[in-house]
Structures are given as structure tokens and as C-alpha cells.
Amino acid sequence: MRTAYRVQDVRAAEAALMARLPEGALMRRAAAGLAAACAGLLGRVYGARVVLLVGSGDNGGDALYAGARLARRGAGVSAVALGGRVHEAGLAALLAAGGRVAADPHAALARADLVLDGITGIGGRGGLRPEAVPVVRAARESGAVVVAVDLPSGVDADTGAVEGEAVRADATVTFGAYKPGLLVDPARAYAGAVRLVDIGLGGLLPAAAELEALQHADVARLLPVPGAESDKYRRGVVGVVAGSARYPGAAVLAVAGALRGGAGAVRYVGPAGGAVLARYPETLVHPGPPGGAGRVQAWVIGPGLGDTPGVDDVLASDAPVLVDADGLRLLDPAAVRARPAPTLLTPHAGEAAALLGTARDEVEARRLEAVRELAGRYGATVLLKGSTTLVADPSPGVPVRVNPTGTPWLATAGSGDVLSGLTGSLLAAGLAPRDAASAGAYLHGLAARRAAARGAHGAGPAPAAGAAPLTAHEVAEALPGAWRDVQGGGGRG
Numbered sequence: 001m002r003t004a005y006r007v008q009d010v011r012a013a014e015a016a017l018m019a020r021l022p023e024g025a026l027m028r029r030a031a032a033g034l035a036a037a038c039a040g041l042l043g044r045v046y047g048a049r050v051v052l053l054v055g056s057g058d059n060g061g062d063a064l065y066a067g068a069r070l071a072r073r074g075a076g077v078s079a080v081a082l083g084g085r086v087h088e089a090g091l092a093a094l095l096a097a098g099g100r101v102a103a104d105p106h107a108a109l110a111r112a113d114l115v116l117d118g119i120t121g122i123g124g125r126g127g128l129r130p131e132a133v134p135v136v137r138a139a140r141e142s143g144a145v146v147v148a149v150d151l152p153s154g155v156d157a158d159t160g161a162v163e164g165e166a167v168r169a170d171a172t173v174t175f176g177a178y179k180p181g182l183l184v185d186p187a188r189a190y191a192g193a194v195r196l197v198d199i200g201l202g203g204l205l206p207a208a209a210e211l212e213a214l215q216h217a218d219v220a221r222l223l224p225v226p227g228a229e230s231d232k233y234r235r236g237v238v239g240v241v242a243g244s245a246r247y248p249g250a251a252v253l254a255v256a257g258a259l260r261g262g263a264g265a266v267r268y269v270g271p272a273g274g275a276v277l278a279r280y281p282e283t284l285v286h287p288g289p290p291g292g293a294g295r296v297q298a299w300v301i302g303p304g305l306g307d308t309p310g311v312d313d314v315l316a317s318d319a320p321v322l323v324d325a326d327g328l329r330l331l332d333p334a335a336v337r338a339r340p341a342p343t344l345l346t347p348h349a350g351e352a353a354a355l356l357g358t359a360r361d362e363v364e365a366r367r368l369e370a371v372r373e374l375a376g377r378y379g380a381t382v383l384l385k386g387s388t389t390l391v392a393d394p395s396p397g398v399p400v401r402v403n404p405t406g407t408p409w410l411a412t413a414g415s416g417d418v419l420s421g422l423t424g425s426l427l428a429a430g431l432a433p434r435d436a437a438s439a440g441a442y443l444h445g446l447a448a449r450r451a452a453a454r455g456a457h458g459a460g461p462a463p464a465a466g467a468a469p470l471t472a473h474e475v476a477e478a479l480p481g482a483w484r485d486v487q488g489g490g491g492r493g
């Protein structure tokens, strides 16, 4: 499991560690890790041209000390100061190692092989200041590898928001712990490949992180495995209330996901039973309403539902309920808050905006705040879909889960229906809502990567490169392969 911590928690841990160490030791550790990462990216350090963009704080100090290390190994290193001050000891170290202050920043950038962005780290506020913008653009246009120190300057470490301009890095070398902005869009997209340098903060950070990203081994521990005493009812029955005369396909896709989610049986309720049976004869079908369809261990309601009634009926049940798509439009917030059994809401940004009474852009700019706010307001677990999928628990203080397996190939009609069926099936199999949602998103993203890489029926792990458009059905069909990848495969993700 990877974890991310807020700036205040990272600072507190750093302060506790610094009190035990000689002055400057932490910065030296950070700079050593940073220089090693840069050397790896450069391949050959001797003769490489490195430009340091140096702000007024310790982030600039890290860049200067790392620059000094690279200069000692024969790189040509020059510094461009962008703040009112510069880290004096760091600058002295750079000059002593043979580095320089750039006489002409734009000329230096035009020739650079690597640019280190040390403008701001966890002390930055707001986007880049106007004087830094043309320099950062020149760095980007130079074709040099851009490496952000701790964070891409201009992004918000705690929220992942980006106000105005920020550095677009090829790689980010972060110190001590991941910060939420490195894992949550839009900031995540500015960070490139993120590498964590251990500076010894382990044990000093709070027990509960701000964010958690599951890996294969974590998901493998959550997935249900039938035992000798299992039967289809003990494995859980998931009820899927989806589809309408207008959108029968949503019913088929939600059932396709549900059949691959570990429940022992899928009970479809609604007007699209014929279409469902034609594709999946193993489904139990009922015309509705849900109350008369028979016992289930969890309900999924909403995909392609149109205005078909049923949401109130399902919310009145004592089973866990996942509400998606049209179901979100039709739900009564008071009924959700009053439920004794768990509720899981799975909106995309537009649906989340409607639930919060705000604009879609606002949700996309501040996903972490939006998902927490929704979970708190509705007293429900919330899975917010999109470029970064997040899962928040209604209890405060519980880390938000961020899904690391997503891929933009998932932005295809109907893939959300597969996710809700899959996740509901995991709920029926007995997973807690936060676990069902995060394991569901994880498998769904992995299946999409497999399907995009080699088609749904390919065997073995997906190759890294090469991808093609996929359909929601292919995502569903790739789920068993994703499931096997997770169970077979260590700590990746």
C-alpha cells in the first residue's frame, strides 16, 4: 500500500526527525537521493548540461545541493534564481563544486539536458508567480528532461488543485512521503513519474494517512475466495436494478460486471430481462419491482434506469446498496442518511456536482475535497469516478483511497455500468463498502489496461506499450484476467 500525507503532517515528522539529527542532515539526504535520480535519468553525468530553477526556500536548497553533487561528477550546472532570496549554503556548495549562476537563463535553458525545478515545494502557495512563467515555459520547450524537486512547482500539495500555471515535469523526486497532490488529478498529471526518496520519516508520520493507494497484494487480500462449505447463496446474491426500454444495454453491462465480481448469483430486476438472458443465461431475472424479486445480499441500482421507479424501494431495504447513474438523480438524500445499512454512491464528476449543488469544473478541480464533502453530507461511502478515481468513507479521519490502475481508455460509454455491477457483486460477497469500491475500481482499471493492450481474451500479463480503443464489454470480459493478475502478482499497481 502506498500512502500520502498532508503538508502539516510531513512538516511535523520532519521537525521531530531534525531535532535528532545534525543541522542540514535531512537536506543532504534529500539532495543525495535527488542527484542519484537525476544521474539515472541522464545516463551519463559527465558533460551533461543541468539548469537549476531556484526559488527562495528550502526546495531551492535541495536543487542547489543536488546540483553541487552533479557538478562534482562533471556536469555543467548553472542556477537561475527566481525568488527574492536564495538558499545561501546551497549556493555556496554549488559554486564550490564548480557550478555557476546562469548569466543568460534562456540561453542556458535552450542548451539544457536536464532542468531541476526547485522553485517551490511544500511551502508553495498558489500557481507560479508571473516572473517564473516564461522561464518554466522555456524549460518545457527546450526538450530537456524536467525533474520536479519534491512537487511540481505551482501545484497544491494537499488537494491536487492547480491554480494558474504549474511546472509540467517528466519526473518528480519526492522526499519522505507522497503528498496527495502527487496522486490526485489535476496535479498528478503535472508530476510525471514519481519517485519517493526515503529520508527517515517512517514511524514519525501519523497512523492514518490522508490517502491510500492499494497495490496487488492489498487487493488480493480483499477478494472473496469460495471455500469448501460455500454455496451460491453463501457466496452472496447481488440484485441489479438497471436498464429501461430506452437503455437495455446498461442492464447487460451491469450484469456483465456483476457476474465477474465474486457473488454466487446475479438477480436482474427490470424490463431488460430478455436482453440480459440472451447474453447471460446464468442470470436470475425478475420484472420488478425490487421488493418482490427475492432476497439479495446487496443491491446495485441506477445504470440506464431512466425514470423507472425503484430507488426508494431499494433504499428501504436492509441490505447494502450501491447507487449509480440515474439512481443518483432519483435518490432522496434524507432516505440515504437514514439507512441503517451501508450505502455506496458512485458518481462521475457531473453527477457529484449535481449532488453537491456545485459546478462540474469545481469537482474536477478539487476532487479530494468533493469526495470527502459528499461522503460526509450523505453519510455514505462515495466512489468518485474520472481521471483519478477516489473512494471516501463517511467517517472522518479514514484515509481516502485513490485508485492507481485507471486509464483514460476507460472513458468509453458503458464502462461505468460494468464498474457498478462489479462493485455491487463484491459488496454482496461481503466486502465493506470502502473495500468493495476500491477493489472494484482497481480490477476495473486493470481490466481496461489488459483489454486496451491486447484484447479481452489475451492470456498472461498485459504488455507495457501499445494500446487500442476498447468497449465496455471488453472491460467486463477482461475482468477474470485482472483478477488472476492480482492474485498472482506481488505488490505492483
Ligand SMILES: NC(=O)C1=CN([C@@H]2O[C@H](COP(=O)(O)OP(=O)(O)OC[C@H]3O[C@@H](n4cnc5c(N)ncnc54)[C@H](OP(=O)(O)O)[C@@H]3O)[C@@H](O)[C@H]2O)[C@@H](O)CC1
Binding pocket: 011, 014, 015, 018, 026, 027, 028, 030, 055, 056, 057, 058, 059, 060, 062, 083, 084, 119, 120, 121, 122, 123, 124, 125, 126, 127, 128, 129, 149, 150, 151, 154, 175, 199
Ligand atoms: N523541512 C525539511 O526537513 C526538509 C525540507 N525539504 C525541502 O524543503 C521544501 C520546503 O521548503 P520551504 O518550507 O522553505 O518551502 P518552499 O517550498 O521552498 O517555498 C518557500 C518559499 O517560496 C515562496 N513562494 C511561495 N509560493 C510561491 C509561488 N507560488 N511562487 C514562487 N515562490 C513562492 C515563499 O517565499 P516568498 O517568496 O513569499 O518570500 C516561500 O516562503 C520541501 O518541499 C523540500 O523540497 C527537504 O530538504 C527535506 C527536508
Ligand SMILES: Nc1ncnc2c1ncn2[C@@H]1O[C@H](COP(=O)(O)OP(=O)(O)O)[C@@H](O)[C@H]1O
Binding pocket: 325, 348, 384, 385, 386, 387, 388, 389, 406, 407, 408, 409, 410, 411, 412, 413, 414, 415, 416, 417, 418, 419, 444
Ligand atoms: N480520463 C479518464 N481517465 C481514467 N478513467 C476515466 C476517465 N474518464 C472516465 N474514466 C472512467 O471511466 C468510467 C466511466 O464511467 P461513467 O462516467 O459512469 O460512464 P458510463 O455512464 O458511460 O458508463 C469510470 O470508471 C471512470 O472512472
Ligand SMILES: [K+]
Binding pocket: 059, 117, 118, 119, 120, 121, 148, 149, 150, 151, 152, 153
Ligand atoms: K519544485
